[in-house]
Amino acid sequence: EDKVVQSPLSLVVHEGDTVTLNCSYEVTNFRSLLWYKQEKKAPTFLFMLTSSGIEKKSGRLSSILDKKELFSILNITATQTGDSAIYLCAYVDNYGQNFVFGPGTRLSVLP
Amino acid sequence: DADVTQTPRNRITKTGKRIMLECSQTKGHDRMYWYRQDPGLGLRLIYYSFDVKDINKGEISDGYSVSRQAQAKFSLSLESAIPNQTALYFCATSDHRTSGRANEQFFGPGTRLTVL
Numbered sequence: 001e002d003k004v005v006q007s008p009l010s011l012v013v014h015e016g017d018t019v020t021l022n023c024s025y026e027v028t029n030f031r032s033l034l035w036y037k038q039e040k041k042a043p044t045f046l047f048m049l050t051s052s053g054i055e056k057k058s059g060r061l062s063s064i065l066d067k068k069e070l071f072s073i074l075n076i077t078a079t080q081t082g083d084s085a086i087y088l089c090a091y092v093d094n095y096g097q098n099f100v101f102g103p104g105t106r107l108s109v110l111p
Numbered sequence: 112d113a114d115v116t117q118t119p120r121n122r123i124t125k126t127g128k129r130i131m132l133e134c135s136q137t138k139g140h141d142r143m144y145w146y147r148q149d150p151g152l153g154l155r156l157i158y159y160s161f162d163v164k165d166i167n168k169g170e171i172s173d174g175y176s177v178s179r180q181a182q183a184k185f186s187l188s189l190e191s192a193i194p195n196q197t198a199l200y201f202c203a204t205s206d207h208r209t210s211g212r213a214n215e216q217f218f219g220p221g222t223r224l225t226v227l
């Protein structure tokens with residue numbers, strides 16, 4: 001059965017810390033892996049990763065995919081309280097039909 | 112601004128009642144999805160639709176039905192609500208006709224449903 005595992009499930013850090021969130025997957029017909037940030041209600045899109053080894057960056061956030069080892073990481077440097085959220089990863093299958101989400105990592109950034 | 116909207120935003124109902132959650136989008140996307148979110152379980156796919164004539168069951172479709180009334184509208188029904196359907200429900204859309212954007216989903220604000 002296809003699944004997505006995220007770790008840690010919960011993380012508390014202080015402002016300025018750097019965090020690494022992990023996402024591993026066991027899927028067939030993999031196409032892409034996506035990262036989302038969910039603050040209060042709806043998730044918002046962060047990154048889409050399709051190729052191994054190519055880092056995607058957006059400000060203090062970056063992400064990379066390893067298709068051989070079947071995992072992705074999301075890095076956040078110099079964390080701020082506004083980074084507090086649930087971070088979700090999801091995979092999309094090769095037909096673009098199936099989106100499967102992990103349980104999310106709840107990040108809390110303390111002042 | 113093009114958007115994904117859901118109504119109602121909050122609903123409390125009783126066991127056995129029929130409930131309909133509605134989703135509308137002005138993005139012009141062809142694909143629409145319904146998810147539920149429960150603490151610790153992430154998002155789980157209930158149903159998805161690739162166009163008006165195409166409806167597919169997701170991971171947890173039992174107890175739910177959907178209707179794609181138009182490209183812009185996708186409604187989710189609970190024929191006889193039960194307490195374990197208490198959850199946060201999200202509608203999402205994606206556009207598979209625009210190259211490079213096919214895997215990006217856009218989510219509505221969510222509907223919090225409580226079944227007593």
